[in-house]
Each structure stands twice: as C-alpha cells, then as structure tokens.
Amino acid sequence: MEYMVLFFTHSGAIKFERKCKKNNISCELMPVPRILSSNCSISAKIHYDGNIENLISDEIEKIFLTDGDGNKLVFDGD
DSSP states (O other): OEEEEEESSHHHHHHHHHHHHHTTOEEEEEEOOTTTOSSOOEEEEEEOOSOGGGGOOTTEEEEEEEETTEEEEEEEOO
C-alpha cells in the first residue's frame, strides 16, 4: 500500500526517514502535494503493507492512503 505521511517539522520527517530505512521500508521525502495541504512543508511517500499504526509518532501530522480513488485520511494527529 502507498501512503503520504505529513509532518509537523522537517526534523520529524528526517527522523521518520531514518526509521523507515532501518526497517527496510521504501521512503521518499518530497514537498507536500498541494491537494493534501496548503502548508509548505515536507512529506514522505512510503510503500508499507504492515499496520500503519506501528509507524505513528508525535512527529506525524497526517497520514493519507493513496490509491486509484484518491487520498483517504487514515490518521490525523491534530
């Protein structure tokens, strides 16, 4: 499954990327797509088939499941 993970801070995104690499999870940092947020911040596109709750931390603002039908909000840390 493919997810877009949005962060409160750039440092949170960097920590998340390290965690993904350590756990052999495909992770690509990029600007947040405008369709998901108007904030100019960083996001991570990941491919992960496990329980997404295992990756949630205080650094994560939102997580969207991306598929052919669009983007479904699956976590909101606000």
